[in-house]
Amino acid sequence: MDKFAMSSSPHVRASESTRRIMIDVIIALLPATVCGVYFFGIDALWIILVCVASAVGTEAVLQKLMRRKVTALDGSAALTGLLLALNLPVMAPGMLWLPFVGAAFAIAIVKQAFGGIGSNFLNPALAARALLMVSWPTAMTTWTMPVDAVSAATPLAALKYGGDALSPYLDMAVGNVGGTIGETSAIALIIGGLYLLIRRVIDWRIPGVFIATVALFTFIAGPEGLFTGDALYHMLGGGLMLGAIYMATDYSSAPMSNTGKIIFALGCGILTSVIRLWGGFPEGVSYSILLMNLVVPLLDKAFKPKLFGTSRRRAKFKGVTE
Amino acid sequence: MAAKRSFKGGVHPLKRMHHGKILSENSAISACSVPDEVILPISQHIGAPAVPIVAAGDRVDMGQKIAEAGGFVSVPIFASVSGTVKSIEACSTLSGRPCDSIIIENDHEDRLSGDIVKPVRLAELSGQQIIDIIKEAGIVGLGGAAFPTHVKLSPPPEKKIDTLIVNGAECEPYLTADHRVMLEYPEEIVRGIKAMMKALNVKKAIIGIEANKRDAIDAILKYTHNENIDVTVLRVKYPQGAEKQLIDSVIDRQVPSGKLPMDVGCVVVNAGTAYQVSLAIEQGLPLYERVVTVTGAVNQPSNLMIRLGTPLSHVISHVGGFSGDVAKVISGGPMMGVSQQDLEAPIEKGSSGVLALTHKMAKATRESDCIRCCKCIEVCPMGLLPFLIDAHSNSNDFEAADKDSVFDCMECGACSYICPANRYLVQSIRLAKAELTAQRKKEKQ
Known part of the structure; x- marks a missing residue:
């Protein structure tokens, strides 16, 4: 008699996989990556390659050393490397040790030390960026103006400190302004975001609420009194699109329930606006996401999905017998 | 007809292949x-097993009672062929657990039992008489759970029932x-x-049918005038036919945790x-045969009226054998069905389908670490946290699994799907429940 494979149901599975999701996010980031290399030159490409290679390499070496299954090629480390690169300013090839240190830190300390994929409570790329910011602040905040390669203020710095001319909206939309490699082209980032929404890799809640909160907050708390802010400038400037669409949505450092996601994104938006308007830095997306990452365990505890049969709808039927 | 109704959560398995139903939906019974x-x-x-009332060597007719109900929550069993009782012995069953079984040698005469008499017309029957007929016909829920129907129809008097819901969702892929x-x-x-x-004694009944069975909806509507x-048209989504989800979809009532539809x-x-x-x-016929979808990697996917007790091997050869390299045979549908080690087990009252899957269709998957994408939460129709229960179960913290309502899980498989x-979420949930x-x-004790 034939013997067949025995297994627990279900016997069919969706064609999704961890790698497919990671590749989807990398695909979504391609337009922004191309824009970054186009505007910031070939040096940007080197930074991206170093970040990706050292992230994947660090993960492989560590997993080998810890005798765990090597999953360095599942796309997740590569994505962390790419995200870190997109969060760095362009710098001379002599400085390439800095992206290397950042990527190795992101994977070794932020991701693997806490248990690997799915267990990190901070976004690895953002935590690495924060480390580099406090360790090498000058290198991390020397912004090179695209194309003509002269130092210049970012749009948000121009807004905050004055002195420099504000950037035109069109330049901010396409990415022809100062900033990190991947954050400047709002249009490219939004195109990638739409792809992720269609592929259902992310849902609208975190990016939608995050961006809307920043827009609303900066519009209300304008420089010349209430409702005089330039919301569009704040939406297009700085790292909001990159942060809201690609960083705050990181699976392992975002809340699990829909209510949790909305509160998380609201917190990110408020913190970003507060830092931008009244804080010591012109930009606050990275720090606000990191701060809100720390609140996620609380949000997960407080807002669990509603168990079936406990919603208000049940009250509709008067005859329910307890 | 109002807009298609539905519940929260759920998945769309094999959507591109018309949920696998395309193989057999046009084949007449x-x-x-x-x-x-x-x-x-x-x-x-x-419920309690039935008690055999025949012995080896007895001649039996088709439709003759061969085992008596073993209690209130139990039903009798009837001979599905005429012939001679060969033996009563433990045989393998679809669930994987061996069970005492009455084996009848078929004389191929299909002599109908003399016990089958046409009862009086429905109008002349009382409610209790109807329930008695249903019990004496050995009828159980044919959707798969095989719960005795007469018990469902006899709720305690303090439970006021106002609606009978008929489940025509058939949300399992492949089954038709x-x-x-x-x-x-x-x-x-x-x-x-x-x-x-x-x-x-209810004034209202609602039949819930998924929107992909338009022809069945039209057919039923012809007879429901006056x-x-x-008929409620349901969104095509798995598990639309799960009892609690169906009630939610059809009449907007949610059965609380640990409670019953009544x-x-x-x-x-x-x-x-x-x-x-x-x-x-109307015909006095007891339950001794049923319609089963035999589909997947078989030569002629069909909907067959099969005598209960027919071994799977016979059913598979009736449909022309397997087509292709079959890795798995499943009793039921691909989401909740039970995989079979061999083809010895017989078709029983709760068999809704026999599904053969090739290596490609049943791709064996290996678990990797949870990435916390929370898609399992999104699709869980019960509002559970499957990945967390999985983590509790894997670290043997079953109390935590209990706190996270593991017993509310009906094992529909949407999360694993x-x-x-590729985490084995349902499997570790089952483990937690068993522990x-x-x-x-x-x-x-």
């Missing part, structure tokens, strides 16, 4: 050839048996529903069961 020997387990239903029964026997189904409405029977004033029966009820009342890390049940048993 045909009779399966009858084997030389049928194997009838005495426990084909939820209910679809064909609704399409080919709509009048009988409506009459079966009327009988059960009378038994329950009756208090509505606690929210309804009783749910399967559409195929309604058909069987009409046969019992969607998981990109907790065993622990509680121990504590009681």
Whole structure:
């Protein structure tokens, strides 16, 4: 008699996989990556390659050393490397040790030390960026103006400190302004975001609420009194699109329930606006996401999905017998 | 007809292949050839096993009672062929657990039992008489759970029932048996529903059918004029036919945790069961054959009327054998069905389908680490946190699994289906339930 494979149901599975999701996010980031290399030159490409290679390499070496299954090629480390690169300013090839240190830190300390994929409570790329910011602040905040390669203020710095001319909206939309490699082209980032929404890799809640909160907050708390802010400038400037669409949505450092996601994104938006308007830095997306990452365990505890049969709808039927 | 109704969560397995139903949905119900020997387990239903009333060597007729109900929550078993009782012995069953079974050698005469008499017309029957007929016909829920129908129709008097819900969702991929029964026997189904409405003394019945069975919906609607029977069109989504989700979709009531449909004033029966009820009342026929979808990697995917007790091997050869390199054979559908080690087990009352999957269709998957994407939460129709329960279960923290409502899980499989890390979520949930049940048993002693 034939013997067949025995297994627990279900016997069919969706064609999704961890790698497919990671590749989807990398695909979504391609337009922004191309824009970054186009505007910031070939040096940007080197930074991206170093970040990706050292992230994947660090993960492989560590997993080998810890005798765990090597999953360095599942796309997740590569994505962390790419995200870190997109969060760095362009710098001379002599400085390439800095992206290397950042990527190795992101994977070794932020991701693997806490248990690997799915267990990190901070976004690895953002935590690495924060480390580099406090360790090498000058290198991390020397912004090179695209194309003509002269130092210049970012749009948000121009807004905050004055002195420099504000950037035109069109330049901010396409990415022809100062900033990190991947954050400047709002249009490219939004195109990638739409792809992720269609592929259902992310849902609208975190990016939608995050961006809307920043827009609303900066519009209300304008420089010349209430409702005089330039919301569009704040939406297009700085790292909001990159942060809201690609960083705050990181699976392992975002809340699990829909209510949790909305509160998380609201917190990110408020913190970003507060830092931008009244804080010591012109930009606050990275720090606000990191701060809100720390609140996620609380949000997960407080807002669990509603168990079936406990919603208000049940009250509709008067005859329910307890 | 209002907009398509639905519940929260759920998945769309095999959507591009019309949920696998395209293989068999256009094949009319045909009779399966009858084997030389049928194997009838005495426990084909939820509840106490039936008690055999025949012995080896006895001659039996088709439709003759061969085992008596073993209690209130139990039903009798009937001979599905005429012939001689060969033996009563433990045989393998679809669930994987061996069970005492009555084996009948078929004389291929199909002599119908003299016990089968046409009862009086429905109008002349009282509610209790209807329930008695249903019980004496050995009828159980034909959707898969095989819960005795007469028990469902006898709620305690303090539970006020106002609606009978008929489950025509058939949300499991590949399965088309209910679809064909609704399409080919709509009048009988409506009459079966009327009988059960009378038994329950309710004024209203609603049939919930998924929108992909348009022809069945139209067929049923032809017979529901002037009756208090509505048809609700449901969104095509798995598990639309799960009892609690169906009630939620159809009449907007949520059965609380640990409660039953009767606690929210309804009783749910399967559409195929309604058909069987009409046969019992109008023709006096007990349940000894049923419609089963035999599909997947077989040469002629079909909907067959199969005598209970027919071994799977016979069923597979009736449809021309396997096509391709079959890795798995499943009793039921691909989401909740039980995989079979071999083809020895017989078709029983709760068999809704036999599905053969090739290596490609049943791709063996390996678990990788959870990436916390929370898709399992999104699709869980019960509002659970499957990945967390999985983590508790894997670290043997079953108490934590209990706190996270593991017992509310109905094992529909939506979470495992969607998981990109291919985690065996349902499996570890089952483990947690089994461990907790065993622990509680121990504590009681």
